[in-house]
Amino acid sequence: MKIRGLIAGVLLALFFPAQAEQKPNFLIIAIDDLNDYVGCLGGHPDTKTPNIDKLANQGILFTNAHCNSPVCNSSRASIWTGLRPSTTGITTNHTGYFRENPEYKNLHCLPQTMQASGYSTTAFGKVYHLGAKIDASTDWQQLRTYRYGPLLKTHLNFHTGDRLTDWGVLPSGDHPRIGMLPSDPEAPSFDEDIARRTIEFLGDSHNVPFFLGCGFFRPHTPLYSRKKHYDRFPIEEISIPEVQEDDIEDLPYFKAKPRREQDIEAPGLWNHQWITENGKWKDILQAYFAAIASTDDKVGEVMAALQQSEFSENTYVILFSDHGWNLGEKEHWGKAALWEQTTRVPFIIYGPGIPAGIRCSKPVELLSIYPTVLDYAGIEQPHSLEGVSLRPLLEDPESEWDHPALTTFSDHHALRTERWRYIRYVDGSEELYDHDTDPNEWSNLSQENHPELPVLRRQLEEILTRP
C-alpha cells in the first residue's frame, strides 16, 4: 500500500508540479469591537494580549490602521465588497444590506472572487455582520456560519435592562453566547466553538487552497466572560483612560443640539453620567479587558494550530478588528463615533515573505484587505476596488504612501493622515487634531483657520467625488 501510495504521489507531482505551492492559503481572523487596547498598540497599559502581540512580532503591525465605518454592518460590508460606505450607502447598522441595492445585487464579494479562482471559502463565526441577510445558497457558497440553539436571557449589571450594555462574570457552569446563556450548560461559548472549528479545519487535509474566515465575537458587548479572564485584571490595579475634563467643550457638532438626539452616539445605550455617578468606570474597563483576554487566548490557540499544521509555511494570516471603542474618552462609550479611539484598529498581516516584527505607521484602511489578498493570490480585481493593495508597504514599510484613511459614519467623515485627523460633520462643522502634539485629540484646532484645513478639506472632497 505504501509503495503504491508513493508511486501515486510521484505521478501526481509529475502531472501537477508544485500546484499546491503556487496559491497561498489565507486565514482571516476578524475580531469584533476591539480598539487599540492591545499590548502592541499601547492603547491602555493594563490590557494583556500576549498572543496578539506575538503575532504582531511575527509579521507587520499597522499602528495607524482605521476602519472605514465605526459600526459592524457598514465596516464589514465595506471590507468584503471592497467599496467605500459613501459609495454603497451602507454607512451605519441601519442603512440596510448592500444586496438590497440592485446595483450591488450581483457584485462579487471577496470570498466569491476567491472561490471563482479555485479557492475553497469557509468561515466560522462573525465574519460578516450577523444581521446581514447572507444568502448562503448564492452569495457565500461553502461559507459555514455558526448556528446557535435555544438561549436564555441574562442580565447581570447595567441599569438600562439592555443586554448590549451589560457585563459581568458568568455564574459557574454557565456559558456566554451572543450575550445570552445557552439552555445547555455544557455548550461551549460562541468563541470557544469558533476556535474549535477553525482548529479542526486546519488539522484536516485540503486539496485546494483555502480562504478561511475565523470571526470572534468578543469583546463585543455584553461583556460577559469566564472568571479565569476576570481574575487576570484585579480591579484595584486598573487605571481609567487619560481624559481631559470639559474635552467636549470645543466640539461644535456636539454643542449644536442636545447630545442625546445625535446619531453619533447610539442613544439609550451606554451613559457616561450614569457610569461616573455610580462609580462603574473601572468595572467596565475590567469587563472589557477580560473579554479581550478571552479572544486573545483563542487567537493563540488558532495560531498554534496553524503552526503545527501542514499549511504553516504557505498561509497568510490577516488579523483585524472591525472598529474601535471608546471607554469614556470625550464622555463617549462604545462605537459609532469618528475619533481616534473609535476608528483605530489592530491590523496585522503575517505570512511567507513578509518581514517579522515590523511596525508601519502609514495610515491604512481595512478597505485594503480585498485588493491585498488578490494581489498575493495573483487574482484580477472583479470590479474596481476602492482600496489600494498594501503590498508596497508589506515589502517596504517606509515606502512612499500618499493614501489617507477615510472613515464614514452616516453623513459624517473623518480623514486620518500620518499626522492629522480631520472630521467633517453633516452640518459642516469640523474638528482637527494634530497627532504630533495631541495624541489624545483634546484640542480641536479647526476654529483657528489652521493652514492644514484647506489641504484636508480638498483631500476629503477628492476621495468622496472620485468616479
Ligand SMILES: [Ca+2]
Ligand atoms: Ca463590531
Ligand SMILES: [Ca+2]
Ligand atoms: Ca477638546
